[in-house]
Amino acid sequence: MQTQQARPAQKKQGAPRSSVLHIALGIAAAAIPVITVLLVYEIGNGSMPSIQAYGLNFLFTSDWNPFPANGGPPILGALPSMYGSVVTTVLSLIFAVPISLGVALFQAELAPRSVRAPSLFLVEMLAAVPSVVYGLWGLFALVPFMRDYVDAQLGSTLGFLPIFRGETDGLGMLTAGMILAIMIIPYASSVMREVITAVPTSQREACIALGATKWETIKTAVLPFARTGLIAGIVLAMGRAIGETMAVTMVIGNVARISPSLFLPAETIPSVIANEFTEVAGNGIYLGALFELGLILFGMSFLMNLAGRVIISKLGFKAKQE
Amino acid sequence: MLDYNSKRKYSNLLYFFFASVCFLVALIPLLSILYYTIVNGVSVLSVDFFTKVTPPIGVSGGGILNALVGSLLVVAIACLIGIPLGVLGGAYISEYPGKFSYYVRLLAEILTDVPSIVTGIFVYELIVAATNHFSAWSGGVALGFMMIPIVAISTDESLKLVSSTLREGGLALGISRAKTLIYILLSTARAGVVTGIALAVARVMGETAPLLFTALGGQFLIHSPNEPTSTLTILIYNFGTSPYANAHAIAWGAALILLFMVLGLNIIVRLASRLKVKGEI
Amino acid sequence: MPATLPTVALLGAGATFPAPLIQTWTVQFNQIYSGVTISYNPIGSGGGIQQITQKTVDFGASDAPLSNAQLAATPELGLFPETLGGVAITYNLVPFGLANGTVLNFTPNVLVGIYSGTITHWNDPAIAAINPGVSLPVNLITAVHRSDGSGTTYAFTNFLSDVNINWATEVGYATSVKWPVDTAMNANGVGSKGNAGVAGTVAQTPGAIGYVDLIYAVQNHLGIGAVMNAAGNYVSPTVQTILWAAQNATGTPNPSDLRLHIVNAQGAQSYPIATYTYLLTYKDMSLNPDLTQQKAQVLAYFFWWAVHGGQQYSEGLDYVPLPANVVAADEQFLLTLNYQGTPLLPSSMTTG
Numbered sequence A: 001m002q003t004q005q006a007r008p009a010q011k012k013q014g015a016p017r018s019s020v021l022h023i024a025l026g027i028a029a030a031a032i033p034v035i036t037v038l039l040v041y042e043i044g045n046g047s048m049p050s051i052q053a054y055g056l057n058f059l060f061t062s063d064w065n066p067f068p069a070n071g072g073p074p075i076l077g078a079l080p081s082m083y084g085s086v087v088t089t090v091l092s093l094i095f096a097v098p099i100s101l102g103v104a105l106f107q108a109e110l111a112p113r114s115v116r117a118p119s120l121f122l123v124e125m126l127a128a129v130p131s132v133v134y135g136l137w138g139l140f141a142l143v144p145f146m147r148d149y150v151d152a153q154l155g156s157t158l159g160f161l162p163i164f165r166g167e168t169d170g171l172g173m174l175t176a177g178m179i180l181a182i183m184i185i186p187y188a189s190s191v192m193r194e195v196i197t198a199v200p201t202s203q204r205e206a207c208i209a210l211g212a213t214k215w216e217t218i219k220t221a222v223l224p225f226a227r228t229g230l231i232a233g234i235v236l237a238m239g240r241a242i243g244e245t246m247a248v249t250m251v252i253g254n255v256a257r258i259s260p261s262l263f264l265p266a267e268t269i270p271s272v273i274a275n276e277f278t279e280v281a282g283n284g285i286y287l288g289a290l291f292e293l294g295l296i297l298f299g300m301s302f303l304m305n306l307a308g309r310v311i312i313s314k315l316g317f318k319a320k321q322e
Numbered sequence B: 001m002l003d004y005n006s007k008r009k010y011s012n013l014l015y016f017f018f019a020s021v022c023f024l025v026a027l028i029p030l031l032s033i034l035y036y037t038i039v040n041g042v043s044v045l046s047v048d049f050f051t052k053v054t055p056p057i058g059v060s061g062g063g064i065l066n067a068l069v070g071s072l073l074v075v076a077i078a079c080l081i082g083i084p085l086g087v088l089g090g091a092y093i094s095e096y097p098g099k100f101s102y103y104v105r106l107l108a109e110i111l112t113d114v115p116s117i118v119t120g121i122f123v124y125e126l127i128v129a130a131t132n133h134f135s136a137w138s139g140g141v142a143l144g145f146m147m148i149p150i151v152a153i154s155t156d157e158s159l160k161l162v163s164s165t166l167r168e169g170g171l172a173l174g175i176s177r178a179k180t181l182i183y184i185l186l187s188t189a190r191a192g193v194v195t196g197i198a199l200a201v202a203r204v205m206g207e208t209a210p211l212l213f214t215a216l217g218g219q220f221l222i223h224s225p226n227e228p229t230s231t232l233t234i235l236i237y238n239f240g241t242s243p244y245a246n247a248h249a250i251a252w253g254a255a256l257i258l259l260f261m262v263l264g265l266n267i268i269v270r271l272a273s274r275l276k277v278k279g280e281i
Numbered sequence C: 001m002p003a004t005l006p007t008v009a010l011l012g013a014g015a016t017f018p019a020p021l022i023q024t025w026t027v028q029f030n031q032i033y034s035g036v037t038i039s040y041n042p043i044g045s046g047g048g049i050q051q052i053t054q055k056t057v058d059f060g061a062s063d064a065p066l067s068n069a070q071l072a073a074t075p076e077l078g079l080f081p082e083t084l085g086g087v088a089i090t091y092n093l094v095p096f097g098l099a100n101g102t103v104l105n106f107t108p109n110v111l112v113g114i115y116s117g118t119i120t121h122w123n124d125p126a127i128a129a130i131n132p133g134v135s136l137p138v139n140l141i142t143a144v145h146r147s148d149g150s151g152t153t154y155a156f157t158n159f160l161s162d163v164n165i166n167w168a169t170e171v172g173y174a175t176s177v178k179w180p181v182d183t184a185m186n187a188n189g190v191g192s193k194g195n196a197g198v199a200g201t202v203a204q205t206p207g208a209i210g211y212v213d214l215i216y217a218v219q220n221h222l223g224i225g226a227v228m229n230a231a232g233n234y235v236s237p238t239v240q241t242i243l244w245a246a247q248n249a250t251g252t253p254n255p256s257d258l259r260l261h262i263v264n265a266q267g268a269q270s271y272p273i274a275t276y277t278y279l280l281t282y283k284d285m286s287l288n289p290d291l292t293q294q295k296a297q298v299l300a301y302f303f304w305w306a307v308h309g310g311q312q313y314s315e316g317l318d319y320v321p322l323p324a325n326v327v328a329a330d331e332q333f334l335l336t337l338n339y340q341g342t343p344l345l346p347s348s349m350t351t352g
Helices: A014-059 A079-110 A113-128 A131-158 A173-198 A201-209 A214-243 A246-251 A269-279 A284-315 B004-042 B047-051 B065-095 B099-113 B116-131 B136-161 B164-172 B177-188 B190-205 B232-240 B245-279 C019-032 C045-054 C068-073 C108-116 C125-130 C151-163 C165-170 C194-204 C214-219 C239-249 C293-307 C309-313 C324-335
Strands: C008-014 C036-042 C059-062 C077-091 C142-146 C188-192 C208-213 C226-228 C274-282
Touching: A014 A284, A014 B065, A014 B099, A014 B116, A014 B136, A014 B177, A079 A113, A079 A173, A079 A214, A079 A269, A079 A284, A079 B004, A113 A173, A113 B004, A113 B245, A131 A173, A131 A246, A131 B004, A131 B232, A131 B245, A131 C194, A173 A214, A173 A246, A173 A284, A173 B004, A201 A214, A214 A284, A214 B004, A214 B116, A246 A269, A246 B232, A269 A284, A269 B116, A269 C045, A284 B099, A284 B116, B004 B245, B047 B065, B065 B099, B065 B136, B065 B177, B065 B190, B065 B232, B065 B245, B099 B136, B116 B136, B136 B190, B164 B177, B177 B190, B190 B245, B232 B245, C008 C045, C008 C293, C019 C036, C019 C293, C019 C309, C036 C194, C036 C293, C045 C059, C045 C151, C045 C274, C077 C151, C077 C194, C077 C214, C077 C239, C077 C293, C077 C324, C108 C125, C108 C142, C108 C151, C108 C165, C108 C226, C142 C151, C142 C194, C151 C165, C151 C208, C151 C274, C188 C194, C194 C208, C194 C214, C208 C214, C239 C274, C274 C293, C293 C309, C293 C324
Parallel strands: C008 C036, C008 C059, C142 C188, C142 C208
Antiparallel strands: C059 C274, C077 C208, C077 C274
């Protein structure tokens, strides 16, 4: 730490000099609201041709036909991609939430001191892997595994259920849901761990004093206390999952389809944009529809993250983002 | 039937088992990714791999030189934008609390949650469509926009941790706020600020979606940032989804390099902060 | 061709169909003129048309010719064919027991059935009937198509529309269509990005069928089908059969409208799904704000080289060298390329 020599009394320069710093830093800080406003403006503006053409129907149309056979204007709707986004996100939560809770409990309560730091570190590494590397691994490792083992098993045992009907090549909603689950575990477990750690030790000690086992302590003292925070963790993880692009695009099969079977290829909002954005052949409505999908995605992710953060701030501490 | 205490013992064991299994299950993908990347990537590494540019579709040989340079360039541009605006913006939030700061901090958190593909189409409309030009610049700007809020938030958090005694001490000595900030506060919070920057760099280095519509891609080493360029991430996406074994091999090699840089940065940063905690203030 | 060219970076984008050839050209051109780096990004024909219309690239490429409406909207755009090739019907059945190298026959109506989702399994009677003696697997057909805007889709659906009236009215032909197989019950349609993506998906998915430019099928050692042509013969795509299609159907190219339709060509052994593919450029290159006169001239030289010196690389990559009358028409078109009226190529250009 640097120390300054004691200076002779300075001229009264406090106010102007602070103002310069204030303004300089303020300008830097203003970049953030400016970027936000620009973002919303550009995306909203880009969506206008589609909003004007379809109105609210866009959200309920299941067709995605940019070049109809009769040469008319494109018939586009958000429903197939919204369906895919929602289904893969829900799937990912079904797998990720229990595992994240287990991981969080392990890290917060179970791990011996020497194991704790490495356990935190390893899960954080899961979050650091770039999405496109997940996608590459997904294509060559997860897809064949799903196709040859998981889907085959599910199909033969539970194939009467509509969600497991049909043959599969491994590219589809189930695989996408799995890869999303893996990717959101670090985020969900991090929030859950913070929430669990935040439960006052007095509660825990009271349970131990009464002779409770570790599990009973968790069950009666920690989890009820932490319940709201756990929900916040789930909501934040949802917000992440819905915006995930590269890994999902590489394993979901890229077809505009709404089908109950999880084995079949589908698409999500980010995968549609990634596949089709550079190719919109000079077509105002088509490009507008892709922007509108971006707007919908921004809105969904914004709402989920806002909800998660509001819940957490009400609990009095911040969630770590790394 | 088990007696009551045995049931308690067994449910406790079950809990241990469940939590440990969950942890191990969560690790399996990480280990699998490392295994696949290392095994597939190592076999393609060679001098050629680092000195040649990407091959045309379906042609064997080639390397990742232009993609590697492209990644470094795009991240460098992102840092030029993200570090100054992020650090100074974060300093503002921490040093001048008030309504404006509150909203800036809130918007920063919202911006960190924006899906990166939305940032991509935003910057496409803002720069590429307006100038009719794909470029490494626009890719760097997209990543820079992503860096600013991350760095601002971590700078704010780090500065907040500096005790107010130090702040007041500086002012008590008659040092201007600017010098207090630079010489006392930021240097004390240095570790946290640098950590935040390094993690933000690791994050944007691994991004693909925002670059698909801005930096676009390319087959040669570029002469200036005005040209479009490939990056490690764009390469992995294009070559990974192509049908050629040679392209797949190059994609794995690029993934190995990328993982090495991104995970390496993460590891260094975390080790360093752990050492700092043990060693210094 | 000049002895040297200045250091210049150019950007093209568009069809994945000719991408292996165009990228080979840019590498070779860079060997001759070491300062000229031309990056070609295969993003699909739709993207090529979009980007050149938006002037975000220096030239575009598309297998789908500009429609009359598109040309009317941007009359300053011109196109010329730089190569031609065949759309192969490719399949992955070796894991299901089909002997390596077996050539399956397909009629247009069978292909319509597969991509409509009415023919869902490989041992369907319709397929068995035209492939006597082949033991077809019982498995599901995964019908792979493009997920992006594609000239290959255009050529393939153009062919299906030519031969099947139901397809023509219900689906039509375009760079992107609504594939009935995607929504049909019990069928499995999958979309992949680019010719590379379709070939990759077919290569990794046992039981898959896809339509790709010939080189993508050959290089991936995938099964390549024989398609029934207008004369009623089953023809496999080769440089020779595609060339016959071109020779029979090209006619006399008109330099001011070089769009050529050679799908379902006459001729005993003509391959029925053959297509030219086009480079798109502004005739007056000054209209593209990114192009200085110097850059425009280098680009014009590249175009000239591509249809002359570049053609020697075609056969090695399973593309067909342009027939002489098409090259002559291209030359006439290229000589009209100008920069605010000043022609970019000297009128004394010979085939250099």
